[in-house]
Amino acid sequence: MSARADGGPARAGADPAASRANADAAANGAGTGADPADPDGRGELLAVHATDVTLAYQQRPVLWDVDLEVPRGALMAIVGPNGAGKTTLLRTVLGLLRPAAGGVRIFGRPYAEQRRLVAYVPQRSSVDWDFPTTVLDVVTMGTYGGLGWVRRPGASERRRAQAALAQVGMQDYEARQISQLSGGQQQRVFLARALVQDAQVYLMDEPFQGVDATTERTIVELLRALRADGRTVVAVHHDLQTVREYFTHVTLLNVRRIADGPVAEAFTEANLRLTYGGRMAGIGAARAPDHAEPPA
């Protein structure tokens, strides 16, 4: 699918997503069979599919007729200026906000039925890090969804949480009180909590925001490992310089969806200018290997 650089209608054909998704799947060699993300075997290959989502605070539209199409196995960045509705879109996918119009499907079904397939990494600043609890306890919270009401986490949940902590290099911190962590360590704890959920789709709100180099490396490795494992990641991302390096797909958002698709196609200077209103011109294309200089 071509990026909508012309700023044309957000939705082109009847279901252009399906053909692209199938093509992607063929390329990824995604298998079928007993698949938790595809219980009906219908080959639903859009991990996240939001259609015509419109949402307003008071009278001010925050998302206007936005589509989000995340192919299975994609690492998708959601990029856009402040106030573009990136976090709102993520929260709508999670069912935390109810859109005025439009809807969201996870592997073809409503979120409420697919909860177990989705993990969420909120912005670090969204919680109180002075809360009286430990690193291991926070990570164990990722197992609560599987436990359901009332049942308490036991030894196996504890082991899974410890394994997830090791995955982000935080195994030595499990007994720490969470207020004693640096920003990057807090972020890794949140990632470990999402890993424990063993989800198919990971929704991350600015995972790279204000983290140290070690954490940034850890997150990048994690994203690659998740992709290699056939998982899907959607991340709100701010740093335009790293989009090409870290992600396979991108959605450019500014209240409306400006463009989306594989990074090579959608992440163009023209689209960035449309998204940021010309203010950021040049940033994306400057390092773009597939963008030849125009003939002199």
Next chain:
Amino acid sequence: MTPAQLQVLAVAVVVAAACAVPGVFLVLRRMAMLSDAISHTVLLGIVLAFLVVADLRSPILIVGAALVGLLTVALVEAVNRTGLVREDTAIGLVFPALFSIAVILISSLAGNVHLDTHAVLLGEIAFAPFNRFTPFGVDLGPAALWVMGGILLLDALFAAVFYKELKLSAFDPALAAALGFSPALIHYGLMALVSVTAVGAFDAVGSILVVALMVGPPACAYLLTDRLPRMLMLSVGIGAASAVGGYWLARVLDANIAGAMAAVVGAAFGLTLAFAPQRGLLAAAQRRRRQRWTFARQLLLIHLATHEGSASEAAESRLDHMQRHMRWPAAFTARVVQTAADRNLVVQRDARLYLTDHGRAEARAAAVR
């Protein structure tokens, strides 16, 4: 102590313990002031339920109180959602409205209701032993002890059964919602519990002091520990201890028991604020002082290291120069030099300072950081 006094003390301890449990979650959710609102508005529920059943000892009164408690929370949220007033203002609007209706109802029915506004505000725990629990004519002790014991048990059960949900929704409500634990359900469950606890406690200590028992002990415990289970246990312990202390204080001063209990809670918080091992004001001041000395020492070492071996070394390493350079008072300079020398970082010869090997290494480490 007479049996009656012991019974009063027992009621006081159980009330304080029961208030502390939901109080912990209120404090963690930053909703402490909602407990103040609820502890007042439950009165309306009691009055309305009384108008229906015409029996002051009916358990229906507790149900009515819990319902009005939930109504309070819902109204506060509704006013808040208009976006025209903030939450604290919404609380300040809703609770006096409901409470005043209750006060008007009580005063106009005063002739036939054994509920007077004075008792409502301050409680009558000293009279607790006179109101007996006598099923089938058998005296089983003060009714308040049974009611409050039941409420304490309910609080403890609720916190134990829904511990994981309460913790998650207090720490990260968005994740709770995403995982399918409805934050609204947990919120209203907790608020129902607060309402029921407030009704029971209110009988004993009055509506004003319930808030002291719900907020004070958890606030102390929050400063004393960084583990939620310990915070719960400490809150109950501090609440119970304050009840005992308050009872003793009331006897010594011949004063109102509930007032003395709340005063002890306040004093306990004052002491905790000052002396808590890590988060207390004293500990923080000490930490700052230590940091100041460490910083001054590092400054000294880095200054010496910078000029070491240079042409200006002789001048720069003189004590009086350094004092001017850092703008330190003489006594402070002497003390910094003394502690540096004690740590074998510098040696002093003829009013000049020389770095030791150890001091040189320390200066490098400090500068790099």
